[in-house]
Structure formats: structure tokens, C-alpha cells
Amino acid sequence: MGVMRIGHTSLRVMDMAAAVKHYENVLGLKTTMQDKAGNVYLKCWDEWDKYSLILTPSDQAGMNHVAYKVEKDADLDALQQRIEASGGKATMLPEGTLPSTGRMLQFNLPSGHEMRLFAHKECVGTDVGSTNPDPWPDDIRGAGAHWLDHCLLMCEFDPGKGVNKVAENTRFFIDVLDFFQTEQLTVGPDGAFQLASFLSCSSKPHDIAFVGGPTPGIHHISYFLDSWHDVLKAGDVMAKNRVRIDVAPTRHGITRGETIYFFDPSGNRNETFAGLGYQAQRDRPVTTWTEDQAGRAIFYHTGVLSASFTEVYT
Amino acid sequence: MLFETNTKVNVHVMQTGESYPCATNESLLQGMLRLGRKGIPVGCVNGGCGVCKVRIAEGRVRVLGPISRAHVTAEEEALGYTLACRVAPTVAVRLEVAGRLAKPISKGFAAQANHVLTK
Numbered sequence: 001m002g003v004m005r006i007g008h009t010s011l012r013v014m015d016m017a018a019a020v021k022h023y024e025n026v027l028g029l030k031t032t033m034q035d036k037a038g039n040v041y042l043k044c045w046d047e048w049d050k051y052s053l054i055l056t057p058s059d060q061a062g063m064n065h066v067a068y069k070v071e072k073d074a075d076l077d078a079l080q081q082r083i084e085a086s087g088g089k090a091t092m093l094p095e096g097t098l099p100s101t102g103r104m105l106q107f108n109l110p111s112g113h114e115m116r117l118f119a120h121k122e123c124v125g126t127d128v129g130s131t132n133p134d135p136w137p138d139d140i141r142g143a144g145a146h147w148l149d150h151c152l153l154m155c156e157f158d159p160g161k162g163v164n165k166v167a168e169n170t171r172f173f174i175d176v177l178d179f180f181q182t183e184q185l186t187v188g189p190d191g192a193f194q195l196a197s198f199l200s201c202s203s204k205p206h207d208i209a210f211v212g213g214p215t216p217g218i219h220h221i222s223y224f225l226d227s228w229h230d231v232l233k234a235g236d237v238m239a240k241n242r243v244r245i246d247v248a249p250t251r252h253g254i255t256r257g258e259t260i261y262f263f264d265p266s267g268n269r270n271e272t273f274a275g276l277g278y279q280a281q282r283d284r285p286v287t288t289w290t291e292d293q294a295g296r297a298i299f300y301h302t303g304v305l306s307a308s309f310t311e312v313y314t
Numbered sequence: 315m316l317f318e319t320n321t322k323v324n325v326h327v328m329q330t331g332e333s334y335p336c337a338t339n340e341s342l343l344q345g346m347l348r349l350g351r352k353g354i355p356v357g358c359v360n361g362g363c364g365v366c367k368v369r370i371a372e373g374r375v376r377v378l379g380p381i382s383r384a385h386v387t388a389e390e391e392a393l394g395y396t397l398a399c400r401v402a403p404t405v406a407v408r409l410e411v412a413g414r415l416a417k418p419i420s421k422g423f424a425a426q427a428n429h430v431l432t433k
Contacts, residue, residue, distance in 0.1 A: 014361060014380035060384040061362030244359045267362020267382070312357035312365055314382070 002075035003177055003201045006148055006208070007067040007118060008051055009221050011268050012058035016040065018265035019055050026241050026262075027223055027270065028142040029053060032124065035099055044223065045127035045137050046146040050100045053148065053221075061266040061314035063218035065114035066151055066208075067104065068201075073119040076105045082176050083107055095120075110168035111155035112216045142241075143234035143272050145223035150206050152219040154313050157212020159193045166210045170197040173208065182206060182280050183254050183287040185297050191290060196297075198254060205255040205277040217313045220261065220269035227274050228258045234272045238262050247309055253300040254289060261309065268314050324406045327353035328371060341378055342368070342398040342407065355413055359399045365413045366398040373407035385413075 013019035016038065023029045023042055032051050033041035041051035049069070056064060070076060076092070083090040083105075090107040093116070097104060102120030109115055127137040136144070155165035173179040182205050185196035198206040211219060225231055231249050238245050238260070246269060247261040256277040262270055278284075289297035296303040298310075320337040325345065327333070332353040336345030343366050346354055357365035364385025371394065381397045395412060 014382065059380070060382040061358075061360075062384065246358075263358040263360050263362070265360050266380075267358030267360040269358070307355075308357050308365075312363045314358070314362045314384075 002070040002072065002079060003068050003117065003179065004071055005069055005202060006052075006150055007049065007069035007121065008053060009066045009148065009151055009218075010054040010056060010064035011218075011221070011264075011266075012060055012062050012064060013055050013264070013266040013268070014058060014061060015265055016055060016057050022241075022243070022264050023053060023055070024141065026142045026237055026243055027272070028140055028144040030127075033099060041099070043124075044145045044147050045140060047148070048123050048126050049121040050124050051121075054098070061268050063113070063151075063221075063268075063314075065106075065116050066153075067116040067118055068207075069121070070117050070119050073102070076103065076117055076119055079117060079177065080105050086172070086176050088172075088176075109153075110172050111153060111165040111210070113153050113155075142237045143223070143225065143230070145225060145272055147224050149204070149222045149224040149273070150208055151221045152209040152211060154213040154215070154217040154219050155210045156214070156216055157193075157195060158214075159188060164193060164212065165216070166197050166212045167194045169210045170194060170199065173199050177201070179207070180280075180282045181286050182284070183289065185254070185289040185291075185294055187291040187294070191288070195291075195294075196254070196289075200280040203279050203281065205257075205280050213311075213313070218268065219313045220271045222271035222273055225272050225274045231258050231260050231272060231274050235260050246312075247299070247306065250302070251300045253293075253297040254287075266314070269312075323373075323403045325403060326406075326408045328408060328410045329353075330411075336403050336407075338376075338402055338404055341400060341402055342375070342409065344399070345403075346398075354398045354409075354411055357399075361397055361400045364397065367395060367411075367413035368398045369410040369412045370394045370396065370401075371408045371410050373409075374404045375401035375407065376404050378402055 029042040038057045040055045042053045043051050080090045093104040095103045100122035105117040128134050179199040179201045182200050183198040187193050187195045196211045198209045201207050244263045249260045257273040258275045259273040322335040325336045330353045334351050355365040357363035361381045379400045381400050
């Protein structure tokens with residue numbers, strides 16, 4: 001059933017002009033729409049729906065909601081029933097709640113994050129079109145991100161108090177939203193506690209990820225690039241634009257992704273990464289990373305975790 | 315830096331006793347980072363994550379950009395709290411590190427990660 005991919009994220013920003021400049025010039029998105037409330041909508045060149053990022057003016061950073069696209073409109077009704085049958089609450093927001101977007105099923109994850117599902121968003125096509133397309137357009141800016149690929153949500157984790165929202169979200173995504181788990185990082189005696197969890201609804205190693213922390217938040221939103229060379233070039237773009245780089249180019253053990261992490265002008269973390277890793281399938285054995293190898297799971301080359309990467313998020 | 319002409323003032327981190335020179339046209343945090351020094355926790359350096367929260371105990375600073383109200387309330391700001399990444403010193407400053415990383419984090423990923431790395 002139903003969920004195809006991440007559709008958009010809605011982020012809070014404290015300086016709209018700086019945020020738009022960052023997402024346009026550094027990541028290479030284009031602004032497609034603005035609304036009366038001052039929200040700005042953007043998309044990547046290789047995406048066909050009207051927007052994949054909403055920037056909303058605020059006095060703080062962070063994520064308002066994340067939305068995933070389902071295949072059929074009827075999936076929204078079926079998923080509403082499943083969420084309610086699992087004891088959750090879900091509200092159907094009418095068409096037009098967001099511009100160019102059909103009705104949305106709105107609910108909170110066990111971790112508290114707001115999630116939405118939708119089936120319809122205005123299709124404007126990729127920048128190379130769908131008839132005899134060139135492999136890339138001529139007006140690519142910055143890193144030239146292809147698409148919004150996934151997000152990582154920080155979830156409350158305090159096993160001493162019996163709290164593990166990473167595990168609860170994982171169960172919810174598998175049982176209710178029909179995702180499947182690809183990888184996990186376990187800690188504690190006999191790896192009893194799931195500290196990080198990676199889930200797919202496609203053939204990619206992750207479409208969403210959850211990591212434990214003291215409070216809920218958004219760790220990063222991630223954009224796809226073609227190659228390792230594109231990751232290095234993205235680093236050059238960041239240096240040219242004086243962007244705060246959090247993690248210099250390296251590889252993750254988890255998902256095998258080649259990556260660079262950085263911050264937008266409000267401190268929301270971004271990732272650009274390359275490498276689809278492997279073919280994720282429902283019958284592929286789940287990869288488990290153990291506590292003693294957590295460093296290599298996250299940063300495969302050095303095996304050393306940086307404090308800012310694990311402790312800082314919005 | 316033979317011909318460094320930017321005006322510099324002294325920044326003193328009260329908890330660690332460290333001091334470093336900071337230009338009056340750079341943030342308290344950038345000045346520290348540029349010298350490769352430690353003392354104030356470093357995060358997004360863009361006013362959003364809140365880990366570089368400090369209290370300006372002595373001296374004066376100039377605001378460089380917005381700070382997240384999720385981490386510094388208006389009341390706190392009036393008491394001298396701010397984020398080190400978003401203020402530049404106008405005169406010598408003595409500051410107290412006040413962010414959540416100033417306190418030992420005993421739970422969650424951070425503690426787990428440290429545990430992994432130190433055992």
C-alpha cells in the first residue's frame with residue numbers, strides 16, 4: 001500500500017532572504033511559489049512536483065512537518081483507518097490547505113513529529129522535461145541537488161525511564177505505514193535498545209531515519225547527488241558561500257552513503273549525499289550495527305563521532 | 315597575520331579560564347574557531363541550535379543576526395544571555411558558557427556515543 005517517497009519538508013527559518021539564497025545558490029533549488037503569509041516554496045531540478053521544500057518565517061529554527069506522497073487518493077482513507085485502528089489520531093486537511101496540493105492526512109508520530117500524507121501535488125515537470133530529455137539542464141546552480149531524498153528525525157531516547165521513541169516510530173512505520181527496516185544501531189546489554197533505525201518504502205536504503213536523543217527535533221534533511229565527485233564539488237560550493245560545514249566529505253557505514261553535512265543560515269542541518277548504496281528489498285536481511293562499532297557505522301573512515309554531529313540539531 | 319588591522323578585544327571564558335583575542339567585526343564564536351581554540355561549545359554557528367548559549371557577564375556586544383527563541387527567550391536576552399555565534403564584541407568581554415552542553419548530558423545519543431568512544 002501506498003507511500004511512495006518523501007514529498008516535502010516544511011522548515012522554520014529566522015532570515016528568509018538568507019534561507020532562500022542558501023537553498024537556491026548552495027543546494028541549487030529554484031523558488032516556484034510564494035504565498036501571502038510569506039512562505040516560500042522550492043524544488044530541485046530533477047523533481048517534477050511543484051515543491052519539495054517550504055520555508056516559513058519564524059523566530060526559531062526547526063521543522064514544522066514532513067510530508068510523504070502516496071500513490072492513490074484512496075490510500076489516504078485506508079491509511080487514516082489504519083492509524084486510527086492502531087490507536088492514533090489522524091485529521092484529513094482539505095485540498096488547498098497548502099497551495100497546489102490535494103487533501104492531506106495529518107497526524108503525529110509516536111515521537112511527536114508532525115507528519116502528513118498527500119496523493120496530489122501540481123506536476124510541473126523536471127527541468128529537462130519528459131520528451132527526449134537531456135541528462136541535466138544548463139542552468140544548474142551550486143551543488144545542483146537532484147531531489148529531496150530523506151530526513152532524519154531525532155526522537156526521545158531514555159531507556160532508563162523506559163522511553164524509546166526510535167523503536168516506537170519504527171514499529172509505527174512498519175505496522176501502519178507499511179515501510180520496512182533496512183538497518184539499525186543497537187546499544188545496551190545484548191543490544192537491547194534500538195538507538196538508530198533506517199526505513200524504506202522504495203528500493204533505496206532509507207526514506208526516513210530515526211535516532212535517539214534527549215529531545216525531539218530535526219537532525220537533517222538530505223538531498224541526492226550523482227557521485228562522490230559531486231559531493232566534493234558541493235563542498236567547494238559551500239566554501240565559496242562561507243557555509244558552515246559540520247562534517248567534511250566521508251562515507252557512512254550505514255547505507256554506504258558518501259556524504260557532506262552542513263547548516264542552513266538558521267542552523268537547520270542539510271546533507272548532500274551520493275550513492276544509492278544497495279537495492280533495498282523487503283526480504284533483505286536487516287543490517288545491525290553494534291554499540292562497539294557505532295563510530296564506524298556513522299563515519300566509516302575514521303570511526304570517530306564528532307560531538308556537534310550527535311548533539312546538535314534544531 | 316603580519317598586517318592584521320582589525321580591532322581586537324579580549325574574550326574571557328569564565329568556566330575554563332581561557333582567553334582569546336576576538337575582532338570586533340566577527341562573532342565571539344568565529345573568533346574562537348579561527349584560532350582553533352576551545353571553550354564555548356560549537357554547533358550550527360547560525361543562531362539555530364543553541365549550544366553556544368552564553369551569558370555576557372562583563373563588556374558589551376553587537377547583534378549580528380537573529381537567535382532562536384527556542385533557546386534564548388526575550389527575558390533571558392534582557393539578562394545578558396545570547397548565542398556566541400550571533401554577537402560581536404565591541405569591548406573586552408567576560409562570558410559564562412550557559413548552553414545545554416555546559417551541563418553534563420547523562421542521557422541519549424550523546425552519552426551513548428561518548429560511552430562507545432571511551433570504553
